[in-house]
Amino acid sequence: MTRTILDIHILQNVPPSNMNRDETGTPKSAYYGGVRRARVSSQAWKRATRKRFEELLPPEELGVRTKKVVEALAQRITAREPDFSGDAVKLAEIALKSATGSSFEVPKRKSKNDDEGTAVAEAKYLMFLSRRQLDALAELTVEASGGGDTATLEKALKGKELKALARSTVDTRHSIDIALFGRMVADAADLNVDAATQVAHALSVHRSDIESDYYTAVDDLNEDSETGAGMIGTIDFNSATLYRYAAVDANELQRNLGVGLKDDESPSTPTAKAVAAFLEAFVTSLPSGKINTFANHTLPSAVIVKIRERWPLSFVGAFEEPVPKTERGGYLRESCLRLTRHVKSTEREYGLDGDRTWVFRVGDETSELKDLGTGVTLSELLDQVQDAVRERLESGA
DSSP: OOOOEEEEEEEEEEEEEOSSBOTTSOBOEEEETTEEEEEEOHHHHHHHHHHHHHHHSOGGGSEEEESOHHHHHHHHHHHHOTTOOSOHHHHHHHHHHHHHOOOEEOOHHHHTTOSSSOOOOEESSOEEEEHHHHHHHHHHHHHHTTTTOHHHHHHHHTSHHHHHHHHHHTSSSOOHHHHHHOBOOTTOGGGOBOOSEEEOOEEESSOOOOEEEEEEEOOTTOOTTOOSOSEEEEEEEEEEEEEEEEEEEHHHHHHHHOSOOSTTSOTTHHHHHHHHHHHHHHHHOOOOTTHHHHOOOOOOSEEEEEEESSOOOOOGGGGSSOOOOOTTSOSHHHHHHHHHHHHHHHHHHHTOTTSOEEEEEOSGGGGGGGGGSEEOOHHHHHHHHHHHHHHHHHHTO
């Protein structure tokens, strides 16, 4: 079967900033092509993308990644039964242990200060469950507990049929973010979800040096005779033109999400909508590190989207030799020229120049990219990509 893979290539200018720092507070970097580049980790941009989902998608389409999963389930149990007389926290712990095979315990930091014994047990690692999965498990817990009795619930979950049902509640109807980014359940490998999305570390197309901002703060209540700063410090930062890349395997995404559940929608609709949501979120998101300090709010200057049939393909090789600044300053114009040449050469030699391509760009500096594909606005890009993915999945292409 021919695959449907979405490649997303982005060029984005970022002014002085510290979006993603290491343990010393310094902006992350990497050596590529023999020089030091600015770097933003894939994890940081995936987190930013997930946060953008909260503005683009309804809550029921998203998941919750937390160690406090017992507390989250207990809240849903009591929300379903406001007059519930049972111990919702204990019931939630029993249900989750049966469904995921995980163990839960009160963290030491909480147990030391818990004189009344009310601290809630937590998972030993972050657990990723969709809100629909938590709701389904809450409903099963309420019904199987016979009104809130823990012994009744424990006995019921020893039965193979109910235990399998409990496990099924956390292994079906995955949220969009779980289907895209995957999930690992350390105590139950069969509950793992393979990610349908790969996100590269963003790299500057040029050499990027780290600078330091020395700052002082004045004590507002100082008298005129009291000189000197109330506080001094330094913040490291850099600025860069970044190349960003991500790939979405639409076939894997459909396997994770399942087909459409509504009578009036096609089987591929959930996947097509999820692809469009990821595309918009990835394009418009920005890691929020030190954002109040630098206000580095920018959007991409160029976005190239391709539908692949065989394998994903990054074009970072266009920038293995660092891009020099132009006579007028800046890196974007030369980056677009380099990228255009690299794309045409690579696709020609590998026989990939027939893959469907869209180009969304801003400004004259990006004009070199216009011949790579169909020129679109952002809204047109989202609509056309969504339609193309739906058509390909339905046709089996």
